[in-house]
Amino acid sequence: MKIWIPIVLVVVVIGGLIGFSLSRRDRSLRVDVATVERRDLSAQVRASGTIEPKKKVDVSANAMGTVTRLAVAEGQNVDEGALLLEIDPTEYRAAVEALVASVQSGEADLRLAEASLEKAEQDYQRAAELFDQGLTSDEALLAARTTAKVEQARVEAARHRLTQVRANLEKARHDLQKVTITAPMTGLITRLNVEEGENAIMGTLNNPGTVLLTIADMGTMEAVVEVDETEVVQVALGQKAVVEIDAFPGEEFPGSVTEIGNSPITSGAGQQAVDFEVKVTMDQAPATIRPGLSAKARIHVAERDSVLAVPLGAVTARDWPLRQSAIEQLKGNEAKKRDRALADLGFTSEVPDDEAEREETEGVFVVEDGYAKFVPVTLGIAGEEHFEITTGLAEGQTVVGGPFRILRELKDGAKVRPAQTDEKEKAEDDAQDRGADAEATDR
Numbered sequence: 001m002k003i004w005i006p007i008v009l010v011v012v013v014i015g016g017l018i019g020f021s022l023s024r025r026d027r028s029l030r031v032d033v034a035t036v037e038r039r040d041l042s043a044q045v046r047a048s049g050t051i052e053p054k055k056k057v058d059v060s061a062n063a064m065g066t067v068t069r070l071a072v073a074e075g076q077n078v079d080e081g082a083l084l085l086e087i088d089p090t091e092y093r094a095a096v097e098a099l100v101a102s103v104q105s106g107e108a109d110l111r112l113a114e115a116s117l118e119k120a121e122q123d124y125q126r127a128a129e130l131f132d133q134g135l136t137s138d139e140a141l142l143a144a145r146t147t148a149k150v151e152q153a154r155v156e157a158a159r160h161r162l163t164q165v166r167a168n169l170e171k172a173r174h175d176l177q178k179v180t181i182t183a184p185m186t187g188l189i190t191r192l193n194v195e196e197g198e199n200a201i202m203g204t205l206n207n208p209g210t211v212l213l214t215i216a217d218m219g220t221m222e223a224v225v226e227v228d229e230t231e232v233v234q235v236a237l238g239q240k241a242v243v244e245i246d247a248f249p250g251e252e253f254p255g256s257v258t259e260i261g262n263s264p265i266t267s268g269a270g271q272q273a274v275d276f277e278v279k280v281t282m283d284q285a286p287a288t289i290r291p292g293l294s295a296k297a298r299i300h301v302a303e304r305d306s307v308l309a310v311p312l313g314a315v316t317a318r319d320w321p322l323r324q325s326a327i328e329q330l331k332g333n334e335a336k337k338r339d340r341a342l343a344d345l346g347f348t349s350e351v352p353d354d355e356a357e358r359e360e361t362e363g364v365f366v367v368e369d370g371y372a373k374f375v376p377v378t379l380g381i382a383g384e385e386h387f388e389i390t391t392g393l394a395e396g397q398t399v400v401g402g403p404f405r406i407l408r409e410l411k412d413g414a415k416v417r418p419a420q421t422d423e424k425e426k427a428e429d430d431a432q433d434r435g436a437d438a439e440a441t442d443r
Contacts, residue, residue, distance in 0.1 A: 028417040029410070033367055034401040036393045039309040041383035043302035045234055047278065049225030051245060051293040053216035054258075054281060057185055061200035061210045063087050063178040074192040078183045078215065085212065087179040087200055096176050099169040106162035113158040117151035124148040187215040190291050221285040222258065223295045226265060226275040234301040235260055241280045241299040248286060255282040257299060302381045308393060309386040310364055314401045318374055318412070320361035363392065365400040365410055367418070372400055374412040 069086040072078060127144035130136040191214040194200065201210045223243045227235060235257060243253045261277035280297045362379060365372040380388030393399070400407060400416065410416075 028370065028415040029372075029406055030419045031367075031372075031400045031406055031410075031416045032402040033398050033418040034311050034314060036308055036310055036389065036395055036397045036399060038306045038395060039383070039386055041304045041307060041309060041381055041386060041388050042300050043234075043304075043381035043383060045227060045231045045299045045301050046296065047225035047227045047231075047299070048294070048296045049223055050291075051221055051285075051289060051295050052224050052291055053187075053190070053218055054220040054222050054279075055185070056187070056190070056214055056216035056291075058211045059084065059181060059184065059213050059215065061087065061181075061202055061212055063092065063175060063200070064202050065089075065091070065179060065200060067194055067196050067198050067200055067212075070194070070196045072189050072192070072213070074189050074213075076189045078187065078189060080183055080186045082183045084181045084183055085194070086181070089176060089179045092172065092176040092179055095172045096169065099165060099172050102165045103162065103169055106158065106165045110155070110158040110162055113151065113155040117148070117155050120144075120148040120151040181212070183215060185215055185217065187217045190214050190216045216291060218285075218289070221282050221289055223255070223280045223282065223297045225278050225280065225295070225297045227278045227299075229264065229274045229276065231301075232260070232276040232278065235278055235299055236301070239299055239301060241297050243280055243282055244296045244298075245286075245289070246294040246296075247290075251286075253282045253285065255280045255297075304381055304388055307380065308389040308395060309383070310389055310393070310399055311386055311401045312382065313404065313407070314364045314399045315362060315377070315379065315387050316364070316407055316410075317360050317362050320359070320363070320374065320376060365407070365412075365416075366393070367398040367400060367416060370415055370417070372410055372412070372414045372416045 065087040067085055068088045071083045071085060078084070124141075124144040124147070127136055127141045131138070131141045192212075194210070194212045200212060223241075237257055237260065239257045241255050241257060243255050245251070245253070257278060258281040259277075259279035263276075265275045265277055278297075278299070280299065361376045363374050363376040366375050367373075375392050377392030378390045380390045382388070398418075400410065
């Protein structure tokens with residue numbers, strides 16, 4: 001039995017040491033901390049889309065027929081007025097020739113009618129002279145007058161027919177010109193949708209027709225991006241932006257907002273449209289840029305210089321008494337002014353937190369004497385990594401910045417320990433250990 005006594009004593013001692021160690025363990029939460037400091041912030045709206053030329057023209061067919069001649073190729077530069085392609089002109093040319101003949105026939109008919117009118121007027125004049133001399137009857141004079149009026153009407157009819165035929169001839173010539181398609185502007189052929197031998201179809205009310213090719217002015221390019229409905233209200237004409245193109249990694253191209261869509265983009269039947277089209281014109285595009293390249297745009301919608309800021313991860317939300325939120329935001333005012341302001345907001349008496357009206361309130365946890373205190377704040381703009389704080393904090397205060405798993409459940413009044421302090425102490429201990437090892441080696 002005596003042999004078990006030392007073993008029991010050893011177990012008791014070890015258990016006591018473990019219990020003492022557990023009792024002395026720091027129960028504070030290790031958190032990341034940050035300092036409230038002044039920063040220059042820029043609020044940005046991010047969106048993605050494609051690169052498109054600012055000015056382009058889709059050339060469609062204005063005449064039906066077979067493409068008999070194609071004078072350009074995709075990727076070719078053309079000048080305004082240059083020949084692009086030609087549609088089979090046989091039918092249109094025949095119509096012109098037929099109408100030319102009709103015009104000539106109409107002109108001959110008009111000359112014949114005018115000659116008949118001239119004879120009828122002379123007969124009427126002679127009949128009038130004979131009537132004055134008593135050498136002819138009233139019936140003969142009346143017949144001559146009627147014949148002259150009939151011939152006059154025939155001349156007018158011939159003139160109208162000739163005018164109509166000439167108008168048809170002009171239309172036929174215009175249609176004949178349509179089969180020869182020329183460049184409406186100077187630019188690059190960015191798309192060619194037709195080959196020789198294919199049929200071109202004219203557009204109708206419900207059919208836009210065949211888009212034969214597209215000519216674009218590559219001198220000015222823009223990023224056409226889709227901005228969410230919650231952010232498009234922040235975007236305004238003239239705002240500065242930066243465009244990133246996937247084909248040019250690591251490069252940024254400055255530009256500005258030049259167009260904002262007033263109607264949402266419809267993505268399909270039965271789906272609610274929530275995006276708006278925004279165009280960002282690039283100040284200068286690379287020489288090898290192409291339409292349709294994927295792009296992203298960062299639009300600077302607000303700028304703030306030297307404002308109080310905290311990291312984005314430091315801001316959280318808690319179910320918080322409304323009166324306490326008002327007190328925090330009015331902190332720093334004189335007591336009477338603060339009480340008057342609280343009264344104006346409807347808070348007329350002190351109410352325990354557990355009985356006060358509460359709501360979800362944005363705020364941060366301020367570290368004071370090793371404890372986390374929730375402080376409601378008013379946010380300004382959001383930069384890439386920081387929020388602007390307009391009320392609730394002062395410069396130099398320490399706030400909890402993470403990690404998220406702890407900040408998500410952190411309670412007001414919880415004991416905390418900055419993780420940075422632990423890392424600093426560990427670094428100092430490691431340095432001391434390395435120094436001791438060096439001394440031992442020297443010995």
